[in-house]
Amino acid sequence: MxxxxxxxxxxxxxxxxxxxxxxxxxxxxxxxxxxxxxxxxxxxxxxxxxxxxxxxxxxxxxxxxxxxxxxxxxxxxxxxxxxxxxxxxxxxxxxxxxxxxxxxxxxxxxxxxxxxxxxxxxxxxxRRYIPLMQQCKNMVLDHGGPVIQAMSSFYKWHAAGPYYNGAIDILSCDAVHAVDTLRYIGGDVAKVVGDVSNQGLHFGTRFNALVEFEGGGSGILMTNWRVGGRIHQFEMHGEGISAYVNPNTRAEVYVDGADKPKRITAQKAAGGSDENRVYYGFEGENRAFVDAIKTGQQPETCLPDAVKTMELVDRIYHNTL
Ligand SMILES: NC(=O)c1ccc[n+]([C@@H]2O[C@H](COP(=O)([O-])OP(=O)(O)OC[C@H]3O[C@@H](n4cnc5c(N)ncnc54)[C@H](O)[C@@H]3O)[C@@H](O)[C@H]2O)c1
Structure with a gap:
């Protein structure tokens, strides 16, 4: 090269x-x-x-x-x-x-x-390359790891049908971000029970799940494409520490019962950048790909790892309440 x-x-x-x-x-x-x-x-x-x-x-x-x-x-x-x-x-x-x-x-x-x-x-x-997400996950692991409870939510108002005129369902195409991020926070999934509904339409619009991570922690997925608007939030909990993260804006991190949280903005975590492509993880994933080519080491979100996320989507559909 x-x-x-x-x-x-x-x-x-x-x-x-x-x-x-x-x-x-x-x-x-x-x-x-x-x-x-x-x-x-x-x-x-x-x-x-x-x-x-x-x-x-x-x-x-x-x-x-x-x-x-x-x-x-x-x-x-x-x-x-x-x-x-x-x-x-x-x-x-x-x-x-x-x-x-x-x-x-x-x-x-x-x-x-x-x-x-x-x-x-x-x-x-x-989402895995968002500096604020990475900083909060590191804080939780450093103070009280492993993650014992996680929440990954993604809500939208989506007036149209499934994506690309029906070529792909909403969970596999877009809510999959929340599925992948749940794995990012809590690790690989041992058990899952899903709650999927089409809310009276001809395609799925609501996808919730309760999972047990292989490490023993518990995780909740909450997504719905027919609600008020785009809200995408996460919770990461360890022993004595909780991070509540909105990666578009800021996180609040509570430690050992303190009244006031530490507040970190998405832009501050990204070195002060207010460019969406930087603080929302796009520059980071491109950097990771170029580095992977140079080192020959697979990046975190390589295809073999993405298989696990797509398989979790299938498990949510197949193991419903
Ligand atoms: N990570 C995120 O937050 C995020 C956000 C939005 C979209 N996406 C994903 O990004 C992907 C791309 O979305 P987009 O909105 O950029 O798509 P787009 O439709 O704007 O662009 C696709 C381009 O590919 C070209 N193309 C199609 N077939 C081709 C071929 N055979 N040879 C050469 N060019 C071809 C089209 O002409 C078009 O210009 C989607 O899968 C979407 O799910 C991710």
Whole structure:
């Protein structure tokens, strides 16, 4: 590998332009060798914005001509499998947005292909890279670990149906962030009982669960896509310590019965940055992918780990009250 990590990018859409490519643009150890999209206007506009010389409409041609160390595949879950599989089959490292496919089966097969071909992979479960989440989890573990109780909630008002005209259900596509973060806080899950409801509609809108972590702690998932608005909050409890975290704004941490909590803002935890792509974990996950390519070590949210999150989604559906 040359001094710089060579990255080729598939997708010139919303997430690519708003958080991922702006993050790559600030890394001086990265060279973007090509960009691919099917829509010419988006391709050109994104290439100009990030000063990418080589543009393509066919990802196979781009990969062959640019010989990248890693490929980004940033598109809706029902369009990514063929591209991701091609990248991994050619022994190239892969960054995927979440969810990593439409089903746990697809994710398992991608993880298997990555392992067979010796690739590192990163799935964009960005909540794990939010500096405020990391700081609070470390405080809980340092003071009173292991985590003995956890709560992960995600609420939205979602007037539309399941995502992408019904290509994927709400829990697998978006509420999966809360499922993955519950695992991040409490660890792998030994037992689960789910509560799933469609609230009178033709698709699932409410997904709750009670879990027992392998370490013995207890966790609660609370999500609903037909309520007042977007609220995404977490609780992390250890012996003598409790962190209540809203990663968009701030956390309050109570220690040993003290009346007043320690308050930490999301921006302060991110070194004072008020850029969403920094304090909301996007820069961190991109940094983790580039570092993983350089070291050959799998990052925390690699495909094999993402399989466990997608399998927990299945278990929530299958082990209902
Ligand atoms: N982590 C988060 O908080 C978060 C937030 C929003 C979305 N997402 C995820 O990000 C993913 C991407 O969402 P988005 O809103 O950026 O998508 P988008 O639709 O804006 O962009 C996808 C792009 O891929 C291109 N494309 C599709 N098929 C292609 C192909 N075969 N070859 C080349 N280009 C192709 C499209 O033309 C489009 O420009 C989704 O899976 C979504 O779940 C994550």
């Amino acid at each position: 040359s001094d710089k990590v060579k990255l080729a990018l598939v997708g010139a859409g919303g997430m690519a332009n708003s958080v991922h490519y702006p993050s790559l643009a600030v890394f001086d150890d990265v060279e973007i060798v090509g960009l691919c999209d099917l829509v010419p206007d988006k391709l050109q506009a994104t290439a100009e914005k990030f000063k990418i010389e080589k543009t393509y409409s066919d990802y196979k041609t781009m990969i062959e001509e640019t010989a990248p160390d890693g490929v980004y595949v940033l598109m809706p879950p029902h369009h990514l499998f063929d591209i991701a599989h091609h990248v991994l089959s050619n022994g190239i490292n892969l960054f995927l947005e979440k969810p990593p496919g439409v089903t746990a089966d697809q994710t398992r097969h991608l993880a298997h292909t990555a392992e067979t071909n010796g690739c590192v992979s990163l799935v964009g479960f960005n």
